Every structure is written in C-alpha cells, then in structure tokens.
Amino acid sequence: xxxxxxxxxxxxxxxxxxxxxxxxxxxxxxxxxxxxxxxxxxxxxxxxxxxxxxxxxxxxxxxxxxxxxxxxxxxxxxxxxxxxxxxxxxxxxxxxxxxxxxxxxxxxxxxxxxxxxxxxxxxxxxxxxxxxxxxxxxxxxxxxxxxxxxxxxxxxxxxxxxxxxxxxxxxxxxxxxxxxxxxxxxxxxxxxxxxxxxxxxxxxxxxxxxxxxxxxxxxxxxxxxxxxxxxxxxxxxxxxxxxxxxxxxxxxxxxxxxxxxxxxxxxxxxxxxxxxxxxxxxxxxxxxxxxxxxxxxxxxxxxxxxxxxxxxxxxxxxxxxxxxxxxxxxxxxxxxxxxxxxxxxxxxxxxxxxxxxxxxxxxxxxxxxxxxxxxxxxxxxxxxxxxxxxxxxxxxxxxxxxxxxxxxxxxxxxxxxxxxxxxxxxxxxxxxxxxxxxxxxxxxxxxxxxxxxxxxxxxxxxxxxxxxxxxxxxxxxxxxxxxxxxxxxxxxxxxxxxxxxxxxxxxxxxxxxxxxxxxxxxxxxxxxxxxxxxxxxxxxxxxxxxxxxxxxxxxxxxxxxxxxxxxxxxxxxxxxxxxx
Numbered sequence: 001x002x003x004x005x006x007x008x009x010x011x012x013x014x015x016x017x018x019x020x021x022x023x024x025x026x027x028x029x030x031x032x033x034x035x036x037x038x039x040x041x042x043x044x045x046x047x048x049x050x051x052x053x054x055x056x057x058x059x060x061x062x063x064x065x066x067x068x069x070x071x072x073x074x075x076x077x078x079x080x081x082x083x084x085x086x087x088x089x090x091x092x093x094x095x096x097x098x099x100x101x102x103x104x105x106x107x108x109x110x111x112x113x114x115x116x117x118x119x120x121x122x123x124x125x126x127x128x129x130x131x132x133x134x135x136x137x138x139x140x141x142x143x144x145x146x147x148x149x150x151x152x153x154x155x156x157x158x159x160x161x162x163x164x165x166x167x168x169x170x171x172x173x174x175x176x177x178x179x180x181x182x183x184x185x186x187x188x189x190x191x192x193x194x195x196x197x198x199x200x201x202x203x204x205x206x207x208x209x210x211x212x213x214x215x216x217x218x219x220x221x222x223x224x225x226x227x228x229x230x231x232x233x234x235x236x237x238x239x240x241x242x243x244x245x246x247x248x249x250x251x252x253x254x255x256x257x258x259x260x261x262x263x264x265x266x267x268x269x270x271x272x273x274x275x276x277x278x279x280x281x282x283x284x285x286x287x288x289x290x291x292x293x294x295x296x297x298x299x300x301x302x303x304x305x306x307x308x309x310x311x312x313x314x315x316x317x318x319x320x321x322x323x324x325x326x327x328x329x330x331x332x333x334x335x336x337x338x339x340x341x342x343x344x345x346x347x348x349x350x351x352x353x354x355x356x357x358x359x360x361x362x363x364x365x366x367x368x369x370x371x372x373x374x375x376x377x378x379x380x381x382x383x384x385x386x387x388x389x390x391x392x393x394x395x396x397x398x399x400x401x402x403x404x405x406x407x408x409x410x411x412x413x414x415x416x417x418x419x420x421x422x423x424x425x426x427x428x429x430x431x432x433x434x435x436x437x438x439x440x441x442x443x444x445x446x447x448x449x450x451x452x453x454x455x456x457x458x459x460x461x462x463x464x465x466x467x468x469x470x471x472x473x474x475x476x477x478x479x480x481x482x483x484x485x486x487x488x489x490x491x492x493x494x495x496x497x498x499x500x501x502x503x504x505x506x507x508x509x510x511x512x513x514x515x516x517x518x519x520x521x522x523x524x525x526x527x528x529x530x531x532x533x534x535x536x537x538x539x540x541x542x543x544x545x546x547x548x549x550x551x552x553x554x555x556x557x558x559x560x561x562x563x564x565x566x567x568x569x570x571x572x573x574x575x576x577x578x579x580x
Contacts, residue, residue, distance in 0.1 A: 025047040028040050028043030028059065032062070037063040037067050037208075040059070040063050041060065041063045041064065044059050057083060058080040058086070058087075065097065068404065071101060073097040077091075077093050077094035080094075088117040088118050092110075095108075095110035096377070099132065099376075100378050108129075111129040111133070115129075115554050116554075123554075125352070127553070130554075131374050132375055132376070135375075136402065142397075144397070148432045150432055151163070151432065153218070154172060157176070158174055158210050159174065159208070159210070159427060159429040160419070161174075161419030161429045161431060162239060162409075162419065163417035164409050164417070166247060168219065168220055171216070171243075174216050175211050175213050176216075177211055215239060229285075231278065233256070233289060236256060236257075239252065240305065240357075244309065248280045250286070251276070251292075252276060253304065260298075262298035271298075274291065274297055277289065292305075294332070300321070303316065303318075306357075306360065313360075314331070314332050315329060315358035316329070316332075324352055325353050329345075346389065349366075349382075353373075354370065354379070355368055356368065356370070357408060365383050366386050366389060368382055369404075369408070370392075377403065381395045381405050403422045406419055418433075418434075419432070483573075490502065494542075495536070495537070502543075503576040504573050505544075505547060507550070507571070507573075508524075509567040509568070509571050510556055510557050511567065517548040520546070521548045522544075524573060553570055554566055554569060
C-alpha cells in the first residue's frame with residue numbers, strides 16, 4: 001500500500017512539475033513573440049531547468065543569438081541540435097555561433113552537416129559558408145597594418161556605435177543609462193504590443209533590458225558627454241545620425257508610436273523603424289523632424305541613413321518588398337524641387353543576408369556591412385569603389401572579427417570610426433577608431449589559400465587583385481575560357497611581384513574510381529601549371545598537386561545524389577601563395 005501511495009505522490013509531483021514547466025514555457029513564448037528577449041531568456045532557463053525539452057532549448061538559443069550573446073548561443077544550439085527531432089536550422093545556427101566564437105573548423109563541420117540535411121542549399125551559398133571559415137583563418141594569420149583603439153571615453157556598459165564627426169566633435173548612438181538611475185528597470189515589450197492601449201515603457205527596452213537608443217555628443221576633447229540637442233519628439237529609439245557637410249541638416253532613425261497600428265485581430269502590432277531629417281534654423285536650433293518619403297511604419301523598416309556631403313544623395317537600408325534578403329541597401333537622389341526621386345535597390349552589394357550601414361567616403365569609396373558575403377562571422381565591413389560596386393573587398397582582420405563589425409565612418413582627416421561587439425570591450429557594442437593607412441603587404445613565409453570570391457589584399461604590393469578558384473567540366477582536364485581568365489590574373493600578379501611562388505591544388509568530384517580521380521586531379525594540376533609557364537612564369541615558381549576526391553566541399557560523396565552544380569563545386573583548383 002505504501003508503495004502505491006509513494007507511486008501516486010511521485011506521479012502527482014511529476015505532473016505538477018510538467019504543468020509548471022508548460023506554464024513557464026508558454027509565458028516565455030509570449031515574451032519571445034513580443035521581442036522581449038531579455039525576459040524570455042529568464043523564463044526559458046526556468047522552463048528548461050524544470051523539464052529539458054527541445055522547444056525550451058531552441059528558443060533559449062534563439063534569444064541569445066538575437067541579443068548577440070554568441071557564447072551562450074553556441075552552448076544552447078549545441079544542446080538543441082543534439083536533441084531528438086531537432087530541426088536542421090538548429091545545426092545551421094550552431095555553425096554560425098561557432099564561427100562567431102572563432103571555432104572555424106567546428107563551424108565548417110556543422111555547415112557541412114547542415115548541407116547534408118538540406119541538399120537544396122545552392123552551391124553559391126555553400127561556398128560562402130565554407131570559404132568564410134577558411135578565409136577568416138587566412139585573414140587572422142595575415143592581418144592588415146592597422147591598430148584599433150577602443151574609444152573608452154565614448155563607450156559604456158551598454159551598446160555604443162554609429163560615431164560620426166560633427167563640427168569639432170563626435171555624435172554617436174548609445175543605450176546607456178545616462179540619467180544616473182542605477183535601478184534595474186522592469187523589462188517591457190517594444191515593437192510589438194498586447195493591445196492598442198498598452199504601450200511600451202519608455203524607460204526600458206524589452207529586447208535588451210537596457211534603455212532606448214539615444215544620440216549623444218562630445219563637442220570637444222575636453223568637453224563632457226551630453227545628450228545631442230535634437231528635437232526628435234519620441235520617447236523611444238533615436239539613432240544612426242548622418243550630417244550634411246555644412247552640419248545644418250541631420251538624417252536619423254527613430255521609432256515612434258503611430259496614430260494607427262495595423263494588425264490582425266488578437267495579434268500584437270509591429271512598429272517599424274523610420275528615417276527623419278531635421279535642419280537648423282537661423283538661431284542654431286534643430287527644427288521639427290521631417291518624415292522620409294519612404295517611411296511606411298506599418299509595412300516595413302527604413303534606417304541607417306547616410307547622406308552625401310552636398311545633401312543630394314541618400315543611402316539607407318530597408319526591409320521593403322523587392323529586396324534580396326533581410327535588409328537591403330537603397331539609394332535615392334534629390335530632385336531639383338527638393339523632393340526625393342525613386343528609391344533604387346543597390347543590387348550590386350545586396351545579398352540574401354543583411355546589409356547595414358552604407359557610407360560614401362570623400363575619396364569615393366563605398367563602405368557597408370554584410371553577413372551575406374564571405375567574411376569572418378556576423379557582420380563584416382566591406383569596401384567597394386562607386387564605379388565597381390559589384391567588387392566589394394573585405395577589410396580583413398583586425399578591422400573585422402568573428403563577431404559583428406559595422407557602422408564604418410571615415411572623416412576628412414583620415415580617422416575611421418567603427419563599432420564591434422568583439423570580446424574585450426566595455427559593453428555590448430563598442431566604438432573603435434584607427435587611422436586609415438591600410439598597407440597591402442605579404443609575408444612570404446606565410447601560406448594562404450585563396451578561395452572563390454575572396455578578394456586578396458595580400459598578394460601584390462599596393463595592387464589588390466581578385467583570384468577565383470578555377471573549375472572543370474566533368475571528366476576533363478582542359479583549361480576552360482573562364483579558368484584561363486583567372487589564371488591570367490595569377491600570371492599578372494606573379495609578374496608584378498617576383499618574390500612569390502604559387503602552389504596549385506586540384507580536386508575532383510566523387511564520381512569514378514578513386515585511383516582514376518587521383519590521376520585526373522594530377523592531370524588538371526599539371527594542365528594549370530603548364531598554362532602559367534606558357535605565359536612566361538619560371539617553372540621553379542609554380543607547383544601542382546592532385547588530391548583526387550579527398551577534400552570534397554559538400555556532402556556529395558560516393559552514392560549520394562547531387563546536382564551537377566554541387567558536383568562542379570568539388571571539381572576545382574585552389575591557389576596557395578608560398579615562399580620560393
């Protein structure tokens with residue numbers, strides 16, 4: 001009888017724990033859907049502690065990812081991806097978290113695992129993921145000659161970014177607790193609302209638990225930090241400012257509560273970002289903010305404005321329909337009557353991922369951040385000439401890091417400001433600076449593999465070039481016209497700089513016998529070597545090795561059904577810079 005009673009008591013306790021766990025999980029889901037990740041993390045932790053479930057682990061990982069806590073995101077995606085019936089996306093996000101934590105080989109393994117689970121992933125996307133892991137290690141071994149300085153006078157325990165020159169000082173964006181109130185604010189949702197009458201608390205942002213973003217100014221080296229005197233007429237986010245050269249007009253991003261919130265009945269409403277501008281009056285005061293032509297607060301976000309020096313061209317990012325990915329970069333010019341013309345998607349730089357923080361420097365170079373190109377992890381900063389926007393160059397390490405690097409700004413005196421959430425900073429995002437004196441050098445003792453779509457700043461002194469892997473037709477070793485163009489670039493680089501040698505490594509796909517593939521890959525390597533020698537390069541400076549099907553870039557091993565495009569990804573020759 002006692003055994004039966006004990007069994008009943010245990011069953012009741014287990015049922016009670018299950019019910020409590022379900023209640024906590026439901027409340028956590030509610031907070032997550034309201035973008036209130038700070039509170040959701042606390043609740044998911046409790047729910048998982050009560051009952052170790054996939055939904056709790058997965059959502060906890062998602063919340064950490066969305067708040068930029070990559071170590072915790074890695075931990076929880078690792079847990080979630082190992083649980084039964086875990087969706088493939090957890091493996092993808094696990095790979096991304098590993099990449100953001102500098103664990104590139106582990107990241108590459110998990111990208112390959114995801115690709116095996118999702119064979120429909122394009123060959124181009126596969127190449128971005130896998131080459132990013134390789135190129136990041138290359139950049140770390142071959143850093144550019146800059147010294148990043150943490151701007152400690154500007155940074156706080158919160159998020160600080162978007163520093164730009166204004167008059168003799170600096171204006172930047174921060175969510176710091178500037179009032180001096182050290183009490184922890186009660187976390188409330190923002191961007192989504194439970195009802196038309198329940199508005200977000202203007203004292204605390206539910207996504208992070210910090211205060212809302214504001215603009216701050218440090219007018220001079222010896223001046224104290226103060227709130228920037230912009231009449232933005234909102235209790236919520238104000239940030240990402242850009243000024244015309246005369247300092248009389250500012251463009252900035254803000255969030256406000258519109259008079260009408262469009263939403264489905266019973267569903268929370270979502271408020272998007274908007275761009276506004278403000279001009280100084282004769283007395284030097286900022287006027288009433290003017291809404292940007294392409295604001296549609298109930299339909300899409302616009303933000304990250306960057307105005308040209310003369311005020312006649314504006315770059316911005318948006319989630320408006322018709323884009324390639326999450327946020328795309330757009331450009332718009334001002335008409336003679338002062339109105340804005342049609343917005344143009346800057347297709348040349350946009351990807352399936354997110355593009356942020358466009359900036360046109362005085363020297364004509366176009367800078368932006370992206371997580372959709374080959375990079376070190378998270379957002380990386382890229383540079384392109386306005387005349388060749390389709391040829392963006394990754395700025396390399398240490399400008400970029402495995403974490404998010406963004407908000408690039410270059411002043412007239414050559415000082416660059418940027419932001420990063422890399423380890424070692426004062427808070428979530430820190431402002432860094434450096435002097436723009438990038439020197440393209442190469443250490444001949446180092447070896448570095450140059451993958452398709454990687455822009456090499458480290459081969460030829462003062463002359464960055466782009467080298468792509470070359471590919472072959474099935475069962476062929478002849479040099480195709482597209483391969484010849486790439487080999488000609490390599491020849492040109494070697495003629496310009498006679499201190500380098502090159503090793504070619506050729507690979508096949510998995511089709512055919514192993515011994516035959518080894519022979520074919522060596523024949524392909526020899527074919528590329530002979531082509532380069534025929535163009536006037538001494539044979540002592542070039543070697544070629546075949547590796548057969550031993551280093552596939554995807555899941556297309558023997559017996560696995562794959563598209564021709566996926567097989568072609570494996571039929572390649574890679575270039576490695578070596579010492580003579």
